[in-house]
Each structure stands twice: as C-alpha cells, then as structure tokens.
C-alpha cells in the first residue's frame with residue numbers, strides 16, 4: 014500500500030525536476046528493504062571535571078528502515094545525534110561510543126566487519142561539511158582513493174572526471190584544496206563522492222545548510238535522482254522544508270528518540286494525519302501554516318524525564334505519560350511513540 | 361514495563377577488582393605526592409655531618425649495608441643521594457614557584473592593554489631564543505653561583521610556556537560575555553581580573569607549577585653538574601654525578617648509576633602527579 | 649610556486665627582528681655578567697699559586713675596576729671589528745674560537761638532529777598506528793623515561809658502558825694524545841662523534857616520537873579520516889595518505905623549534921665526552937670568567953636558535969597550502 018503511494022509520489026515529483034544534465038529514469042523493479050535498524054542506542058562514556066564517570070545516552074532505542082528507491086528523512090535539531098546515526102551505520106563511531114541494537118543490510122546482519130566491507134561500495138556517505146575532506150590533499154586525488162598502479166589511476170581518474178562533470182565541476186576543481194572550494198562547489202564535490210562507486214544506499218548528512226535557494230534545489234534534485242536510480246537514500250536534515258520536498262517518509266528525532274515516522278503526505282492541510290503532538294507542533298510552526306511557535310526546548314541528553322520525553326511540553330499529557338515512556342508502535346502503517354496516539358488509533 | 365531497557369554496556373563494564381578512573385587517579389596522586397614529601401622530610405633529617413668519611417670502607421659496591429655502595433671516601437651513597445634528592449626537590453619547588461609567579465604577572469598584564477601584550481609576547485620570544493642552559497648559566501654567574509643563582513636561573517628561564525598558556529586563556533575570557541558586561545558596569549580592569557580571570561586561570565597555575573617542576577629539577581642538576589650551581593660541598597645530585605665522572609674509569613659504576621636513577625624516578629613521579637592532576641582538572645582527553 | 653616577493657618581505661622582517669633581538673640579548677647578557685660578584689682573576693687562577701705582581705697584571709688584562717660603560721664600549725668596538733674581542737683563556741680572537749668550536753658542535757647536533765628526527769617520527773608513527781599494542785607501550789615507556797632522564801646522566805651511562813666496560817671507545821674523547829687537531833683523520837672524528845651523537849639522539853628521539861604519536865592519534869579521530877574510512881580507505885594506505893600527510897609538517901616544524909633544546913643537550917653531552925665543541929667552550933668560559941667568549945657564544949647561539957625558529961615559521965607559512973593562500977590574500 015505504502016509502496017504504491019510512493020510510486021505515485023515520485024511521478025508527481027519528477028515533473029518539477031530541473032533538467033540540467035539530469036533526467037529522471039523511471040524506477041523499474043519492486044523496491045526492497047535495504048537497511049533496517051532496530052532498537053539501536055548510542056551512548057558515550059564521558060569524564061566530567063574531577064573524572065566522574067558519566068554515561069551520556071545520545072540515541073535511544075531507534076528503529077528505522079530504508080528501502081531501495083526510497084528517501085527517508087531524519088529530521089532533528091542540531092546536536093540531536095543525527096550524524097552519529099550515520100556514523101553508526103558506517104561503523105565509524107568514535108572510540109568512546111557504545112552502540113547496542115541490531116542492524117541489517119539486505120537482510121544480512123550488519124556487524125563491524127560487514128560494515129567495513131560495504132562502506133564506500135554499497136553504502137556511501139555524503140558528509141556534513143567540507144571538514145570531512147583532507148585539508149592537505151587536492152580534491153580529485155582524495156576522492157579517487159588509493160590506486161594500485163598507473164593504469165588503475167588513469168581509469169579511476171577518468172571516472173572521477175565523468176562524475177564531476179555530471180555535477181558541473183570543471184577540471185580546475187580537481188586541483189583545488191578543500192579550503193579553496195566555495196560553499197556550493199564543496200557541496201557538489203561531497204555529493205559527487207557518493208556516486209564514484211555505485212552504492213545501493215546513500216546517506217546524506219545535512220546536505221543543504223549554507224546554500225542559497227538555487228543550490229538547495231539543485232542538491233535536492235541530485236538526491237531525488239539517486240532515488241530514481243533505485244538507490245535508497247537516508248537524508249539527514251534539520252530543515253523540514255527540504256525533507257518535505259523530497260522525502261517519502263520522515264522520521265522525527267526528539268531528544269535522541271524517534272518519536273514518529275510519518276509519511277510525507279501526512280504533512281498536508283491541518284496536519285490532522287500527524288499523530289504525535291510534537292510533529293504537529295513542528296508542522297504548525299511552519300510559516301505557511303500560521304507560524305505557531307512552540308515553547309520550551311528539548312531536554313538535553315543526560316537529563317531526560319522518566320516518562321515520555323515530550324511530556325514537559327506536551328499539551329495532551331496524562332499521568333501515564335509522566336511515568337511510562339511510550340514504545341515506538343506501528344499505527345496505520347506509520348510508527349509513533351505516543352500514548353495518546355496509541356489510544357486513539359488502536360481502538 | 362514500557363520503558364526501554366537500559367541494556368548493560370559490556371564495553372564499559374569494570375571488574376570489581378579494577379578501580380574506576382577517578383579513584384585510581386586520586387590514589388596515584390596521593391601516593392606519589394606522599395612519597396615525594398617523605399623523601400624531602402627524610403632528607404631534612406639527614407645531618408650532612410653524619411655522612412662520615414670512613415676510609416675502611418671505600419668504594420664498596422652496593423650491598424645490604426650500603427644500598428647504593430660507598431664512594432672513594434667511604435661515604436654511604438644512599439644517604440648522600442637521599443640528601444641530594446631532598447635538595448633538588450626543594451630547589452625545584454622554589455624555582456617553579458618563581459617561574460609561575462613571573463608567568464602569572466606577565467600573563468595578567470598582557471591582558472591589560474595592547475602595548476603590554478605585545479611587549480610580553482616580545483619578552484617571551486626573547487627568552488625562548490636564548491638556549492635555556494646558557495641563560496641559567498648567565499644568571500647563575502651574575503648572582504655569584506650557589507643555591508640562589510640556580511633557583512633564580514631556573515625560575516627565570518621557565519616561565520615562557522605558562523605565560524603563553526595564560527595569555528591565550530585570558531584572550532578567550534576577555535572576549536566572553538560576562539567580562540563585557542562587567543566592563544559596561546564600569547568595573548576596573550583589576551577588579552575584572554580578580555573577579556573573573558584569576559579563578560579561571562587558577563587551574564592553569566596549579567598545573568603550571570607541577571608541570572614545570574620536573575624541568576626545574578633536571579635543569580638544576582644539569583647546571584650543578586656543569587659546575588655553576590651548588591658548591592662542591594653540598595650533596596646535590598649534580599655534584600655527586602660530576603664527582604663520579606672522575607672515578608668512572610676505575611669501574612665504580614654505582615657512583616653514577618644509582619643517584620641518576622633516583623633522580624630519574626623522582627622526575628617520573630612528578631610527571632605522574634602532573635599528568636594525573638591534569639586528567640582530573642581537565643578530563644577532555646581522559647578516555648583511552 | 650613560491651611568491652618570491654612575499655618571501656623577501658618576510659625575510660626582511662625577520663632580519664630586523666633578529667637585529668633587535670641580538671641587541672636586547674647583548675645588553676641583558678652584558679649586564680648579567682657585569683653584575684657578577686665573581687672575581688675573574690681568582691676564577692682564572694683557580695688553585696694555582698701566583699705572585700701578587702702577576703695578579704696585578706692579570707687584573708689589568710681582565711679589565712677589573714674599569715667602569716661598566718668603558719667595558720661595554722670596548723666590547724661593542726670589538727664586535728664592530730668583527731673579532732668579538734680576545735678570548736681570555738684561549739688567547740685568540742673570540743670569533744676564531746667560535747667558528748672552530750661551532751663547526752664541531754654543528755656536526756654533532758646535525759647528526760643527532762637528523763637521526764632523532766627520522767627515528768622519532770618513525771617510532772611515533774608506529775606507536776600511533778598500533779595504538780595500545782606492545783610497540784605503542786614500548787615507545788610510550790621509552791619516551792616517558794627519557795624525557796625524565798637528565799641528559800648528562802644518559803651520556804654518563806653510555807660512557808660507562810661503551811668506553812669503560814666494553815672499551816670500544818677511549819674515555820676521553822678529545823684529540824688523541826700526540827695528534828694535532830688538523831691531523832686527526834676522518835676516522836678519528838667519527839669515533840669521537842659516535843657516542844656523543846648517540847647520547848644526544850637518544851634524548852631527542854623521545855620528544856619527537858611522543859609528539860608524532862599524540863598528533864597521529866588526534867588526526868586519526870578527525871572528521872576527514874572518518875570520511876576516508878567511509879570511502880573504504882583503511883590500514884597503512886589510510887595512514888600514509890591522510891595521517892602522515894597531516895602530521896609531517898607539524899613534526900618537521902617541531903624539530904626546527906627544538907634547536908634550543910638540542911643546543912642545551914649538546915653542552916651537557918660535550919662536557920661528559922670532552923667533545924671539543926661550543927658547549928664545552930661555553931662551560932669553560934663561564935667557569936673561568938672568559939667574558940668576551942661567553943658573550944660571543946650567547947650571541948651566536950641566539951642566532952642559531954633564531955634560525956631554527958625562522959625556518960619553522962617559513963615551513964608553517966609557505967608550505968601548508970591553507971596558510972599560503974590566506975597570507976597571499978591579505
């Protein structure tokens with residue numbers, strides 16, 4: 014059911030795609046589940062002044078899945094641990110991080126060894142900023158990667174040129190150092206790195222901030238194009254508009270929890286199809302929906318309330334909300350973490 | 361029931377025998393510090409005149425009776441070394457305090473205005489471009505050698521690093537919100553320095569003293585070894601080692617070996633205190 | 649590649665700085681030495697028995713009792729002459745003593761500098777690469793111990809083991825008896841160099857190895873390494889392409905910044921091995937109140953350290969593409 018909706022969506026969206034070099038090819042096969050993440054938590058062992066040990070839980074009990082040809086957006090404010098999720102999938106978390114939970118890729122368990130095998134090949138990362146490029150290496154040299162001999166180098170170089178060309182990066186860019194790239198150029202370089210291989214899953218970490226409207230549109234088109242080529246895309250962003258423009262599903266992050274995974278069509282009209290009170294508040298805060306700002310702030314990692322993480326700001330909380338943290342449950346094809354939602358829809 | 365279970369973190373499980381980092385660090389600091397204090401106190405109680413010459417037991421290799429052996433005058437090397445270590449630690453302490461005081465004064469004044477700041481950074485450049493050892497020799501000569509010469513020499517040549525740190529710290533604090541606020545309320549610069557800056561750099565100062573200490577001790581020993589520091593009558597480690605050089609060819613290795621190892625251990629202990637103190641006060645890099 | 653005009657301006661600035669620095673160092677050291685309560689004649693005579701007449705002559709020779717400004721003028725005059733005065737203990741122009749002694753020391757320092765640089769960088773890289781392994785523990789232990797060891801004591805130990813116990817080298821490493829310095833063969837030079845250079849290298853390795861290790865650990869947890877890993881780079885290739893590339897400049901810079909320490913180390917090592925270098929001359933000059941020589945050595949060692957710092961600055965400013973660029977945009 015969801016799938017057919019996705020297809021419809023895609024057709025609709027492809028109409029307003031810009032035509033620069035990119036043509037959207039129609040998706041051919043049935044989409045299948047690529048990445049499945051269930052109940053993962055990420056915490057940090059930290060030492061505070063006086064060397065007191067502190068376990069900081071940044072992501073709690075996160076469940077999510079991405080299918081091929083599908084764009085799933087993760088929407089969360091900055092510092093909420095979105096990048097960490099991306100790094101966890103790729104197996105590049107810092108040493109003091111602890112990861113629990115399960116992940117599978119195409120049905121196979123995704124352990125550290127498997128991650129190392131997949132990354133850069135089946136799974137590609139579009140990193141958050143130009144800081145993710147080696148500051149002392151010319152752009153082309155580093156995206157090409159290691160080469161075994163001259164021939165290999167030539168072939169890889171040619172391929173890199175081809176991909177760069179596709180993204181409107183001319184030959185001069187090849188010999189620039191990362192700090193010499195302008196914002197838009199840097200973004201295009203980062204996006205293009207994902208397609209140097211032929212990945213099944215692309216994880217794009219905050220690809221839009223700092224860009225002007227044209228560049229944002231261009232980047233989003235590129236991402237749509239990737240999905241159209243039947244890749245799965247995990248789009249990490251704090252920009253709800255960007256998410257609404259391209260995503261099929263949107264997972265809302267709140268204080269380290271995914272509180273709702275909604276379909277993009279739910280973000281229409283009054284938002285009455287949105288179940289979680291926070292998602293609704295978020296939606297209502299959009300300028301086109303009346304700009305109803307919501308009060309308060311998300312509890313920081315490490316000072317979460319006992320019950321529902323949203324309970325101190327929620328206008329519909331009940332006693333049980335203060336005591337019991339709701340699970341992420343499936344309701345009408347969506348996933349929600351809210352007692353009220355459960356009550357309302359499970360009847 | 362609905363609450364997600366906090367799964368136990370296998371990676372961070374510590375066995376009951378393994379102390380946690382905080383306890384361990386504090387334990388190391390306390391143990392090491394008390395060891396150092398014990399050495400100083402012990403050496404204070406050694407009367408130099410009790411290190412008697414005894415020509416019936418000259419050049420004895422290490423034994424239970426004379427742990428570090430005896431020298432060419434039959435003096436017990438263990439006692440001499442202990443006395444020398446005490447002396448070194450005290451000189452090191454005074455020198456680090458001098459250099460810290462200099463560093464704090466210069467660091468604070470660099471925060472006062474632009475001219476003072478460039479003057480201070482010029483001074484830092486100046487003092488770090490004369491090799492330390494030569495500078496200490498010069499100062500020691502100008503003060504006529506002796507304990508004072510060494511203390512001042514070592515103190516005056518070791519303030520540059522800490523000054524740099526304090527200067528950077530103050531720059532950062534000066535641009536912060538509450539200092540601006542205080543300025544707007546018409547508080548004097550000294551008031552701001554006392555109220556806001558001093559407490560914040562206190563950590564740096566405490567660390568500064570401890571971290572300069574090992575350098576101070578080593579430089580003291582070096583200058584004394586070269587003959588510029590303490591007089592030959594005082595049982596400083598530098599003196600003992602420079603004397604031992606005369607007897608090396610005769611194979612009395614213990615004269616040079618044990619005093620040097622002891623000095624090395626003392627310096628290591630100070631490093632240990634410094635590193636662990638740093639960990640406690642500034643734990644950003646504590647995991648590993 | 650390089651912008652020559654920029655380099656010229658940079659060097660011009662540096663030379664002006666150096667001159668100001670030298671003037672300041674000259675004034676400070678002159679005043680310090682002049683303040684000294686040590687009687688230079690007594691210091692020179694030492695234990696010798698000398699007649700009163702002789703002492704008076706020596707006092708005149710040393711300029712005892714001259715007012716400070718007169719001595720200062722005298723010194724400045726000698727500097728303008730280019731000979732920096734006459735060394736009181738060697739009885740030849742200071743500049744000659746310094747040029748001969750500094751050459752010997754430069755050989756010693758340069759050898760140790762290169763060896764310690766290469767060895768230290770390699771050890772540090774290995775330790776950083778295999779973090780937590782036995783090699784890391786070994787390098788860390790080595791560095792900790794050697795950074796805490798007094799330089800001259802390490803030299804003493806080497807002397808004890810290789811000269812006294814094994815007898816591979818003579819204990820006094822000065823010119824072999826009966827051989828004029830000029831006639832000493834290359835082999836003589838080498839045998840005299842090996843132990844001091846080893847002692848000095850052993851010590852300098854610690855600093856650079858520790859620095860390289862920590863820096864590499866830092867770099868390896870940076871964002872661009874994460875991304876390189878995410879693009880499937882790994883192992884030695886990753887370290888080589890991104891790790892070493894990023895620690896090389898800081899490590900070389902540090903090595904140039906260590907001229908002051910290596911000079912201090914050389915003074916001590918030369919003393920232990922009686923190596924006829926500038927350090928030994930400095931100690932002799934200090935102990936026996938050879939003021940012109942001591943002041944000359946201070947000035948020249950200042951220039952030496954300044955050169956190291958300047959080279960470090962140049963590397964930092966003109967080799968790193970980021971800074972190269974931002975400077976030229978000013």
Ligand SMILES: Nc1ncnc2c1ncn2[C@@H]1O[C@H](COP(=O)(O)OP(=O)(O)O)[C@@H](O)[C@H]1O
Pocket residue numbers: 057059069071089090091092093094095096097098107109
């Ligand atoms: N190495 C680390 N040690 C401790 N905490 C960390 C570490 N790395 C990240 N964090 C914590 O994780 C949080 C989320 O980081 P990040 O994933 O970058 O957020 P986002 O991408 O959503 O902006 C940060 O607020 C920070 O507190």
Ligand code: SF4
Pocket residue numbers: 289290291321322323324325327328329330331334339350351352353354
């Ligand atoms: S669980 Fe309760 S407090 Fe939390 S969002 Fe739902 S209604 Fe509000």
Ligand SMILES: [Mg+2]
Pocket residue numbers: 092095096097141218219
């Ligand atoms: Mg992020």
